[in-house]
Amino acid sequence: MSHILVVDDDARMRMMLRRGLEFEGHLVLEAETGSEALNLLRTRNILLVILDITMPDLSGLEVLKKVRSSSEHIPVILLTAKDHPDDHVYGLESGADDYITKPFYFDVLLARVRLILKRFQPDTKQELRHADLHLDLQRHQVTRSGRILGLSPLEFRLLQCFMENPERVFTKPMLLDRVWGMDYFGDVNVVEVAISALRQKLEEGGASRLIHTIRGAGYILRED
Structure with missing residues (x-):
């Protein structure tokens, strides 16, 4: 079965996202670092990535670059405290499918997740x-x-x-x-x-x- 991958070095943020997404019926995997995220992307069936930018090893943008260098397009939402317009532009131009700044309303994030999944899985059996x-x-x-x-x-x-x-x-x-x-x-x-x-x-x-x-x-x- 496919999972949503939540990548953030903040354990509380990961827990909050996981609980909310699981309540909506999604399967969720967590990664604390960029390296851990890349390993899960290689070994698991990932439906969507919710990705922080600032992390201790690889940044979210480095992870995004590696994801985009692969042949398969996995949708990525950047979820970050970087709220300058230039950061938005750079993130989207780097290949992110959406860019959401912290703090955020979970209902808004959930709506974006639904929209992206619908766009990337139009033929998914409902x-x-x-x-x-x-x-x-x-x-x-x-x-x-x-x-x-x-x-x-x-x-x-x-x-x-x-x-x-x-x-x-x-x-x-x-x-x-x-x-x-x-x-x-x-x-x-x-x-x-x-x-x-x-x-x-x-x-x-x-x-x-x-x-x-x-x-x-x-x-x-x-x-x-």
Whole structure:
């Protein structure tokens, strides 16, 4: 699954951005330095980068230059305290898709993120269906047989992972990587707890089971 990469040497800023973006249903990765960001860009599927300029090793502009030298165009939003008009011009001319100055309103940033993702992913599937289950990515809503299910952001991402890959077995480590992110180092049993909570909501009212346990392997989305 694709992630939004947040690059900032301020841990509080990264946490604030991560929480807000995850609440909107996005998967988020964090990088504290430019070097760490470049490594994630090489090894992970990155949908969008939110990039600070002033960092201790490589500056955000240096990272941007390296991103733009690659063949794939990954959208980049510069998020920085540099608010002089010349900084805006230089950032945009260096290849940034947007330039936002700190302090900022999160709703404004979120609107810019939505706009850029829509521009770069015009053909992205907005709805997923499996059996009588319907997941609407745009409305962030799940229904089963027309009944709206009240899923948490984590449960939504977990179900999305299964619905994008029906009939595929996922191990707990695979789900941790795709749904919780590679920087999660907590108890692997959170997967089992989350699956149980998701099943309860999917099977409310006596509905049939769709997420099955494959003993010794993991979990799979399929109809019986």
